[in-house]
Amino acid sequence: MSEIDEVLDAVGPRLRTLRNRRGITLADLSAETGISESTLSRLENGQRRANLELLLPLSRAYDVPIDDLVGAPRAGDPRVHLRPIHQHGMTYVPLTRRPGGMHAYKMLIPGHPAEPALKTHSGYEWLYVLNGRLRLIVGAKDLTVPPGEAAEFDTTEPHWLGSADGGAVELLILFGLQGERAHVEPRMT
Known part of the structure; x- marks a missing residue:
């Protein structure tokens, strides 16, 4: 399995954990993002691969960078860029x-x-x-x-x-x- 496959396979469980920690239902997340409940469920269960079309609204809904959703490794720049x-x-x-x-x-x-x-x-x-x-x-x-x-x-x-x-x-x-x-x-x- 390639490194890219490993990263993509980890996205679904990461999204499910994030949603559960925040106490959000699939229905609530669907209403906020415009992504169907079935698509969100398949994404969380690894039956669908993440893409930008799905990750952008999820990133906005959770108020986290896309890098956090996919578990991207941190770049070498240690500075934090704060966005008010x-x-x-x-x-x-x-x-x-x-x-x-x-x-x-x-x-x-x-x-x-x-x-x-x-x-x-x-x-x-x-x-x-x-x-x-x-x-x-x-x-x-x-x-x-x-x-x-x-x-x-x-x-x-x-x-x-x-x-x-x-x-x-x-x-x-x-x-x-x-x-x-x-x-x-x-x-x-």
Whole structure:
């Protein structure tokens, strides 16, 4: 068996593991990517070979580079090329690239007042404020978190992050889809 065959044969199990770790059904993945459930199933079971037409939408859906989906060996360049993500008026800079497990982000909240809009989603979040004063609402708790302090919470509880004083806020976030907890005691009193 050639090296290319070995790499291609490993794609299906890697995709199945990634989908299962994220708790996504084939139906959900099909709806997000436009790839039929049967094609996704055959791909995961090794009955269909991966191609760019399938890998590009899967890469977008999982928010990972195609190299991670196929298990491509790392190139000799050790630099990490960070690509900021802009959502909900905030900027997220991913600091990790591996699928599943904990993800680390540097988050920048612009310095303008915003009306809280509490959201929920699956997972668990740990944050550390680097600069600025963070307003953190989790459930009925409305807190101000200054630089050098940390907080953690279950993201299935309604929550919102914003500026406490109208200034920009810079923080580090660890986020786990399956509810992994950082080994830090929460300071939410």
